[in-house]
Amino acid sequence: MEDTPDRGKNRAPSAPAATAAARNTMLLLAAVLFVGWILMWVMLSTRTYSSSWAPKLAMLTDGAKFGKQGPRIMIFVLPVVILYVVACVYLHLLKGGDPDAQSRKRRVFSTGMAAWRRPVLVGGPLGIVTGIELAFLLMFLALLVWCYYAFISLEFSKIRVKPGEKLWQAEMQKAGMRLGTVGSLCCVLLFFPVARGSPLLPLVDLSSESSIKYHVWLGHIVMVLFTAHGLCYILVWASTDQLHSMLTWARTRVSIVPGELALLSGLAMWATALPRIRRRMFELFYYAHHLYIPFVVFFALHVGVTTFCYVLPGVFLFMVDRCLRCLQSRNRVRLVSARILPSQDVELNFSKIPSLRFEPTSTLFVNVPCVSRLQWHPFTVTSSGRFEPDRLSVVIGRRGDWTQKLYKTVSSLPPSFDGRLDVSVEGPYSPATSTGFLGNEHDSLVMVSGGIGITPFISIIRELAYIHISGTAPDEASAKTPSILLVCVFKTSAELAMLELLVPDSGGISGLDLRIEAFVTRERADDEPPCQEVRFKPCLWDAPVASVLGPNSSWLWHAVLVAASFAVFLALTAVLERFYVYPVNGDEEHAYPWAARTMLSLLFLCVSIAGVAGAAFLWSKRSSGKEAKAAQSVDGATPGMSPAPLLRGRGTGGMDRELESLPTRSLEQVTNVHFGHRPDLKRMLLGIDGHNVGVLASGPPRMVEDIAAICSSGLRSNLHFQSLSFTW
Incomplete structure (x- = not known):
């Protein structure tokens, strides 16, 4: 019928x-x-x-x-x-x-709220404040004034x-x-x-x-x-x-x-x-x-x-x-390996259960008792939850006292170290807005980093590479990845090794529309030490990283x-x-x-x-005991490529060089290295074409504020700023 x-x-x-x-x-x-x-x-x-x-x-x-x-x-x-x-x-x-409908609604909402989400205050005592934040702050202050006025009026009357x-x-x-x-x-x-x-x-x-x-x-x-x-x-x-x-x-x-x-x-x-x-x-x-x-x-x-x-x-x-x-921090997690980059930054690789999912730019809080029993420090997860289902990685820059002690502890261990390092973690905590990086909310992405601030962008690029290679995404509209411009500023050429972390262990980035502009503001004449890797012996009482209430x-x-x-x-x-x-x-x-x-x-x-x-x-x-035991029985994968010292030659002021002899040909083709000067961010940002350009900044506060000022200047209406830097 x-x-x-x-x-x-x-x-x-x-x-x-x-x-x-x-x-x-x-x-x-x-x-x-x-x-x-x-x-x-x-x-x-x-x-x-x-x-x-x-x-x-x-x-x-x-x-x-x-x-x-x-x-x-x-x-x-x-x-x-x-x-x-x-x-x-x-x-x-x-x-x-319905993920496709969610993506469309997110894009419509982002377009309609673009003016409100633009920075209106930059560099003041409040930091970088968007229009919607300023509006809610003023409404909240008005609420406090009203409540106080009503209270004292009532009290004074009686x-x-x-x-x-x-x-x-x-x-x-x-x-x-x-x-x-x-x-x-x-x-x-x-x-x-x-x-x-x-x-x-x-x-x-x-x-x-x-x-x-x-x-x-x-x-x-x-x-x-x-x-x-x-x-x-x-x-x-x-x-x-x-x-x-x-x-x-x-x-x-x-x-x-x-x-x-x-x-x-x-x-x-x-x-x-x-x-x-x-x-x-x-x-x-x-x-x-x-x-x-x-x-x-x-x-x-x-x-x-x-x-x-x-x-x-x-x-x-x-x-x-x-x-x-x-409760989560009471467990000692399994640290598979540690790697010291030529820039003396430390990468820690943990084992995790495959069912643990996290978004790019997620944050992991780390505690190392041999360094400090009480201190917990947040670090951006650099691995991709789907590209590397059994591993979770963070990169720790050598900046403060705690990180210096951690560097000395790891660097003093021999490569064939037959032992373990006690580590506890909290998280990872995923951001609410990370799906905007992966979907069609932006036509193109501009990522500007300073030093160790490149770590949030590593996870984003890895996730986009997975989406492009596998053809899958959190939603159908996200299958088309945006074009990416990565502008990274380093003090020394040794820090260029951080770019190697952009390439996932299980695949390349040849299919991404990616361009990397790396700037080295200082140059060292002496050679940097090679990358040092330390593998740790698995222990039965060490658990893989898991969510606080289990895999389900x-x-x-x-x-x-x-x-x-x-x-x-x-x-x-x-x-x-x-x-x-x-x-x-x-x-x-x-x-x-x-x-x-x-x-x-x-x-x-x-x-x-x-x-x-x-x-x-x-x-x-x-x-979750069965899944944890299964994850423990697998010898965690270590990075398939070890960053080698790059570009030992000394550059002249303003001289640009192409990366050579890199392990991955696709990374070599998309990367330009500039020596002796800083990027002209205003010229680069205002020259980006596209109806909707996401500008992500991570690094020193002054640099982030300069980028926010450019995006809020009104010279181009297609720039949508977002800071990914830690605020404490």
């Missing part, structure tokens, strides 16, 4: 269409939850909330016996937890959706001057109190950008690395507000001869001593995080930043568990992420983990309030002390997260 046109009207939607509809629903729900959460912060500062909404919410949550913290958990904590779960579901559906107290003193005390309340809004957002595995970052197209600058901005705002909060109270106490109040620790009210300790911890982190101190004394910054633990604890003791619910969402989600990272982990498992942890925390809190706190509470003299109640709540928070995450980790470790 022939199918009539009317017969298809009542058909069920296809699977891709249903997935797209579910994904759009999740995205809409996430937007509604976030906007609703922000609106509750706005309403918190109004008379409507305090006189009408708060009593009704208290009655609604009284049956669960959560006490005064019940309404705040419902309004300020639960929506964020649900938002996290919804984000996990959205990302899970995004992986299974202020009562105590005997012997002046009006300005009462107003100063109320103003200082509300500075702390507004600071709590910034404090809850402070933890979101540093939760590396959180789905909230990729939900808004951010990576853990690119969002660090938002953490820095929020950190400055938080410390300004909290410092002003403390100074207001000190000024009032000094003017009323009550400085002894600074040494009080109230039983059932706000405690002063914990607040002072929290402020001192924050000031220590703030001072050591200043750019000049952070860059010159990174270890001091790194260790001082662990004061966030006493900062959170003393802050909770200062305000009590009820007010602490304002910042609980950020602390809770960060603790979940930190617990998963800690997904965003759904993260959603279940967070929901279960929060449910356990709520259950423990309800038991505490109903059977332990509630029977004791009466008048203020016999009320349950805030400090004990707060510490018990923090303990329950830690126990619920550690218990659920630990159980999930042990289950995933057991389920």
Whole structure:
């Protein structure tokens, strides 16, 4: 029987269409939850909330016996937890959706938002700021100003001057109190950008690395507000001869001593995080930043568990992420080999399970106990997750004290070293926007690097080479790879060996539309030492690099983990309030002390997260045991080509040379080396043809800012800038 046109009207939607509809629903729900959460912060500062909404919410949550913290958990904590779960579901559906449609939507969105994503501020105290970042920053500052104005207007309208107290003193005390309340809004957002595995970052197209600058901005705002909060109270106490109040620790009210300790911890982190101190004394910054633990604890003791619910969402989600990272870092991973390049950079090659997938420019955090037991440093993954399914590689430049110690440790080992090197890792953490490098979002790509900044581009070029050779891509529209111009600047010719890493072990780059312009600004007359390679003996207790929840982990498992942890925390809190706190509470003299109640709540928070995450980790470790053993039984592949010292001859100023005698003919044909001068970036960028040109920069801050200034100058509208440099 022939199918009539009317017969298809009542058909069920296809699977891709249903997935797209579910994904759009999740995205809409996430937007509604976030906007609703922000609106509750706005309403918190109004008379409507305090006189009408708060009593009704208290009655609604009284049956669960959560006490005064019940309404705040419902309004300020639960929506964020649900938002996290919804984000996990959205990302899970995004992986299974129609990739071709996603690519088209991404290209349309990128074209429509091109003007907003262009840098508008370059080189200032905020760094490189795009139009959309500046717009959201101004809106956020306007939100803070509104909340503070509404708070103090409400407080001043019902202020009562105590005997012997002046009006300005009462107003100063109320103003200082509300500075702390507004600071709590910034404090809850402070933890979101540093939760590396959180789905909230990729939900808004951010990576853990690119969002660090938002953490820095929020950190400055938080410390300004909290410092002003403390100074207001000190000024009032000094003017009323009550400085002894600074040494009080109230039983059932706000405690002063914990607040002072929290402020001192924050000031220590703030001072050591200043750019000049952070860059010159990174270890001091790194260790001082662990004061966030006493900062959170003393802050909770200062305000009590009820007010602490304002910042609980950020602390809770960060603790979940930190617990998963800690569980992953407990394993010693299998280091297959290490290679010292002529430039004295070190390449580490790890074994990984084949099911571990990561995008180009992913970040891996590395810890080497023999160098430092506490320090973790981020490095860009240079290998391709699909070209090299059993191996994961990073290149570590010899720049700071930690990297110098690592270089000395590896270089002192003999090539036939019959031993192992203890290494732990966290990650890899994939960026949210890397698929734009691989698809048809850009007609051409211009990659500009300085020194070790070439490492993000190694993984991109390897992935593009795999797409071209295999004919497969994350989506059908990505099968056509863009033209690539790589502009790399090195100090010495020894660093040219980094170009050898562009060629994957399992194939060449002959099919790519690739052109490399390498600039050597300094030249050495002496010969560089040859490449040194050290292979390590496999050990049974070393595990290949795997995701924290095993090979079959997904965003759904993260959603279940967070929901279960929060449910356990709520259950423990309800038991505490109903059977332990509630029977004791009466008048203020016999009320349950805030400090004990707060510490018990923090303990329950830690126990619920550690218990659920630990159980999930042990289950995933057991389920992934077979794949890990299979990966351990394979002697990990080492690089098929060892970079040899290149271009020993000394170049004259401005003289250009073609690379000769390279192992791969295709690399030789596309590479030009320039000696004695730096590239004219303005001329090169403005001369690029194409409707949509992606400009990726990685290297020294000054160079990245110069490229951003060129792209934002308005001389060419087809240049779309993105920085891939580390921001800390």
